[in-house]
Amino acid sequence: MVRQHRNPWAAETERGHSAGEAMVFEIRQLRYAVAAGECGSFSKAAGKLNVKQSTLSRRIMLLEQDIGLTIFERSTRGAAPTREGSAFLAVARQIVEEAEGLRSNAQAISRGEAGTLVIGFSTSLSAGNLRTALLRFRQCYPDVEIRGVEAGWDSLARGLAARTIDVAIVPGELNGPTFAKLHLWPERLLVALPQSHHAAQLDVLFWTDLRDSIFVLPTLDPGPDAAELIRARLQGCGVIPSIVMQEITRENILNLVAVGDFVTIVSETASGTQHPGVVLREVRDSAGLAHVDFWAWWHKRNDNAALERFLRLVKDRHEPVPVRS
Known part of the structure; x- marks a missing residue:
């Protein structure tokens, strides 16, 4: 007579769970079982996890009842996983590791470190x-x-x-x-000029050196604020500036400066990109170098x-x- 081995994940469990019915157990129970499998002893696993041996033993027994599977063979020499128990512990170990990682990640997020x-x-x-x-x-x-x-x-x-x-x-x-x-x-404001512009040759540039220039600025921010700054600086010198607002990006305006007859205003962050034919110059006023906060x-x-x-x-x-x- 051939003995039939019961599938550990069969529809009927030892506690009468039917097919499709959810098994409810805690991550802590899996952690206890994994530790017992690694230590080969309930007492050593309890010592490793700093819990009472009776608590660990009871939790593992409830887990076995919950899943309808004998995970360990108990003896005076310790606890050894059954064949089916070894397969279960392999999956349980992955779940415990993922849960540990999830907890660590959640804690890192709460601390702003992830x-x-x-x-x-x-x-x-x-x-x-x-x-x-x-x-x-x-x-x-x-x-x-x-x-x-x-x-x-x-x-x-x-x-x-x-x-x-x-x-x-x-x-x-x-x-x-x-x-x-x-x-x-604060960051310095720079004037972007074509190399052919007369002010491009000056070592020290003042707003009044740009009195006859056409300023082209983007309609998107911070273009409007730059326009107000230019008006304030030049009108303070008795000059009404010529300002043209265009619906193009400041990067494209910078690229067009080299081939156009106009200048533009940028912050010093623009100095990190090379634009052939364009010269960047600091501009001064009575308060020193022009800047933006x-x-x-x-x-x-x-x-x-x-x-x-x-x-x-x-x-x-x-x-x-x-x-x-």
Whole structure:
């Protein structure tokens, strides 16, 4: 007579579970069973896990009853997995390891050491303090995924309000009663000139040297703010500037400077990219070098721990590039 071996995952369990009925057990029970299998003894496993042997033994017995399978053969020499128990423990070990990893990851996210940080900006990342800040944050928190959103200020503000963007780094003000802000750093404003422009040959450039120039700026932010700054500086000298707003990106405006008869204004982050035929010059006024202040903006109720880490890093560790006078 051939003996039929019962499938350990059969429809009927020793406690009468029917096919399709869920088996309920705890990760802790699996951890106890895995430890017992590795130690070969309930007493050694209990010592390893710092629990009472009676507690561990009872939990494993309840687990065996729950799944309808004898995992261990008990003897005075210890506990050895049965054939079916060894197969079960292999799967249980994977579950325990995945649960441990899940818990560790959740704890890291709660501490801001993992997860995702969405950063909005409207300026170049080729150089400057923003790029430096992102590199430092990446080095300190490599398990945090950084996602960038480049957009106009209105779009960034909407993203902050909806909390689809964690923090926006912009050289100016964002409107929103629920926003908080942190001053980050000043960056110099540079004039981009074609090499043929007379002011391109000057070592020291003042706003009055640009009185006859045509300024071309993007309609998207920070173009309008740059236009207001140009008007304020030149009108203070008795000059009404010629400003043209165009619906193209600042990168394309920079590319066109070399072949056009106009100039534009950029922050020093643009100095990280080469534009053939274009000369970048610092511009001075009575207060020294022209500059713009960058701010971090975020929703007051944003509870992303990675955001708190980022703000702390740029506030405490970042050394701003000074504005030379």
